[in-house]
Amino acid sequence: MIFNMKSISLSVSEEDYEAFRAAAEREGQSIAALIRDAMSFYRRERLHDRLPLERLPVLVGHQPLTPLPSRATVYEEMFDDGEQIHE
Numbered sequence: 001m002i003f004n005m006k007s008i009s010l011s012v013s014e015e016d017y018e019a020f021r022a023a024a025e026r027e028g029q030s031i032a033a034l035i036r037d038a039m040s041f042y043r044r045e046r047l048h049d050r051l052p053l054e055r056l057p058v059l060v061g062h063q064p065l066t067p068l069p070s071r072a073t074v075y076e077e078m079f080d081d082g083e084q085i086h087e
């Protein structure tokens with residue numbers, strides 16, 4: 001049993017509702033459970049505080065604490081569509 005939960009009411013498009021209903025049926029879960037998972041994912045991926053790149057810590061002499069990632073690695077992190085970036 002889940003404690004400390006808040007109830008919400010929301011309206012969704014028929015297309016979104018049907019997609020979640022079908023997914024819930026396939027996965028043997030309730031639509032509410034899928035929506036809770038989706039909200040948790042969004043919060044973890046989009047709503048947490050991130051340290052801006054310009055505020056990365058550096059040592060005296062302006063040397064990074066760790067090796068910096070390549071441009072391609074940074075782009076891969078920024079864009080999740082799998083598109084390859086060439087330097």
